[in-house]
Amino acid sequence: MATDIDGTLIDDERRISRRTIDVLTAVPAPVVLVTGRPLRWLEDLYDQLPERLPAVCANGAVIYDPHADEVLRADPLSSEVLLDVTRRLRDAVPDLSLAVEIEDGRSFRHESTWPLRFTDHRVRVISTPAELTSAPAVKLLARSASADPDDFLELVSKALGGVAEATRSSSSALVEISAAGVTKAAGLAWFCEREGITADQVIAFGDMPNDLPMLTWAGHAVAMGNAHPAVRAVADEVTLTNVDDGVAVYLQKAFNL
Structure with missing residues (x-):
C-alpha cells in the first residue's frame, strides 16, 4: 500500500x-x-x-x-540542469521566486523574495543568485505571487521543455521541479x-x-x-x-x- x-x-x-x-x-x-x-x-x-x-x-x-x-x-537535479532551468523560468515568469531542497532534502535555500512561514536552522536565504544552482538539488521550487495554480504549472512545464519534471501539490501557485524522469x-x-x-x-x-x-x-x-x-x-x-x-x-x- x-x-x-x-x-x-x-x-x-x-x-x-x-x-x-x-x-x-x-x-x-x-x-x-x-x-x-x-x-x-x-x-x-x-x-x-x-x-x-x-x-x-x-x-x-x-x-x-x-x-x-x-x-x-x-536523483537530484545537477547544477548544470539547475542553471538551465532557472534561466528558462526567469525568462518566462515575471514575478518568480525560487528555492531549492539540497543535501537530500535536509537543507533548504531560498531567494529573499521567498515567503517563509516558519524558521528553522536548516533553512537559509541565499546571498547571491549563483548559490541557488551551486549544488545538486532534489527539488527546485518556483513560486508566483499572482498566477492561478493550474495555469502556473502549465506555464512552467512549457518553459522547461522536457529538461525536468514539473508538478504541484499546493493550493497556491507553487510548482515543484525534479530531474527528468523523477x-x-x-x-x-x-x-x-x-x-x-x-x-x-x-x-x-x-x-x-x-x-x-x-x-x-x-x-x-x-x-x-x-x-x-x-x-x-x-x-x-x-x-x-x-x-x-x-x-x-x-x-x-x-x-x-
Whole structure:
C-alpha cells in the first residue's frame, strides 16, 4: 500500500487520527509513504506513528529507510540542469521566486523574495543568485505571487521543455521541479522492485497533481474525497476526505479490518 501524506493520510491540522494509525498497523501488507515532502519534514509524522514507515520523498527524488536512517537512492537535479532551468523560468515568469531542497532534502535555500512561514536552522536565504544552482538539488521550487495554480504549472512545464519534471501539490501557485524522469511513480516503482512487489499489487492513495504518476502506475488508484479534479479523473475509486479518515475507511472495507 502506498499513500501520500498531506491532504491524504493526515487531516488539515497535520495530525494522523487514532483510527488511521490502528488501520495502518493492522493492514496485512507493507505500507510506504510517497510524498512531496522533503526528508526533514518526516519527523512530525514519525513522531505520531508507532513505527516509522519507509518513504519515497521529494516526489520520488529521495527514497529513505527510517530504520537505518539511510537514503537508499537519490536523483537530484545537477547544477548544470539547475542553471538551465532557472534561466528558462526567469525568462518566462515575471514575478518568480525560487528555492531549492539540497543535501537530500535536509537543507533548504531560498531567494529573499521567498515567503517563509516558519524558521528553522536548516533553512537559509541565499546571498547571491549563483548559490541557488551551486549544488545538486532534489527539488527546485518556483513560486508566483499572482498566477492561478493550474495555469502556473502549465506555464512552467512549457518553459522547461522536457529538461525536468514539473508538478504541484499546493493550493497556491507553487510548482515543484525534479530531474527528468523523477516522479512519485518512478520512486515507488524502484522501491517496490527492491521489495519484490509488482505494480498490480499496489493500492495507492492521493489527492493532488503530483500524485497522478503514482496513481496511474499503481494497480488500484484511490482518490481522496478532497482530491483535485485531475486526480479524481484517473482514480479507480474515490474515498472520503482526509479529515474523514478516507484512507482508513477504504482499507477497513478492502481488508475486512
